[in-house]
Amino acid sequence: MISELTRTYLDAVDRALPGYVRGLYLVGSAVLDAWQPGVSDVDTVILTSRPAGTNDCAALADVHAGMPDSPHFDGVYLDPASARSWPDDQRVVPHAVNGTFTADRPCGELTPVLWLTLHRYGVPVRGPAIADLGVRVDPEAVRRYNLDNLRTYWQSSAATVRAAMTGLPADETVDAGLVSWYALGPARLHHTLAHGDVISKAAAGLYLATLFPGYADLAHRAIRWRTGAPERFTAADLSAALDSVDQVADDAWRRFGTGLSTSR
Structure with a gap:
């Protein structure tokens, strides 16, 4: 399915913009042995022959819409200049997330972890070998990004959800995807901080179970749900997942946050 989808994209973009896409590389779950039909997206890094003009962006929007x-x-999408600097500042570049293309908004995918994943695990579909791209991975930038993301995104988001749960009965059924998101996501970042590597969400669940055994049952159920098992989660499970966010983030800052501000 992944190969078929990339061929469909390349056929469409080559018809719309001949010579524009000079490189395409798989990243994300597709290269981490974690791709799940019906759950996972196909994530890519796309190298272009020129910066995207207005007509290019309009054509790309049509390609993604189709x-x-x-x-x-x-x-x-990275133009030649960006593909030499490998930006990790979430700047405005053309990109597609959840199937929707945009060219005028900051790209949250442009992070040091993306380049770590591309460097270690990227799979070329079109273009030079990964080793010939000159991908730069800055370990200190990876550390800073993961620690900051645990604070500014994960803990902040968890606090918002926790406040919205006020008065919700503990046995109320809640969205399984939401529970799994909070149970598995932060552990991935903690693992990268600890080992300098990127793992899948399923592997992150196993890591969470080892790191904090009290969440082992929740982690294993989240893993099973991602593989298609009919798991039911309650508000109590969501509350536990949110608590795990704080424990993972605080532990990461204690272990790996030397020299960095810990203010939220």
Whole structure:
């Protein structure tokens, strides 16, 4: 399915913009041995022959609009200058997330972890070998990004959800995807901080179970749900997942935050 989707994209973009896409590389779950039909998107890094002009962006929007609804074909577009600097500042570049293309908004996918994933695990579909791209990975930038993301995104988001749960009965059924998101996401960042590597969400669940055994049952159920098992989660489970966010983030800052501000 992944190969078919990338061929569909390349055929469409080559018809719309001949010579524009000079490189396409798989990243994300597709290269981490974690891709799940019906759950995972196809994530890519796309190298272009020139900066995107207005007509290019309009054509790319049409290409992405014509792609299948599932799985989403997502990607970050890098022009030649960007592909030499490998920016990790979430600047404005053309990109598609959840199947929707945009060219005028900051790209949250442009992070040091993206380049770590591309460097270690990227799979070329078109273009030079990964080793010939000159991908730069800055370990200190990876550390800073993961620690900051645990504070500014994960803990902040968890606090918002926790406040919205006020008065919700503990046995109320809640969205399984939401529970799994909070149970598995932060552990991935903690693992990268600890080992300098990127793992899948399923592997992050196993890591969470080892790191904090009290969340082992929740982690294993989240993993099973991602593989298609009919798991039911309650508000109590969501509350536990939110608590795990704080424990993982605080532990990461204690272990790996030397020299960095810990203010939220």
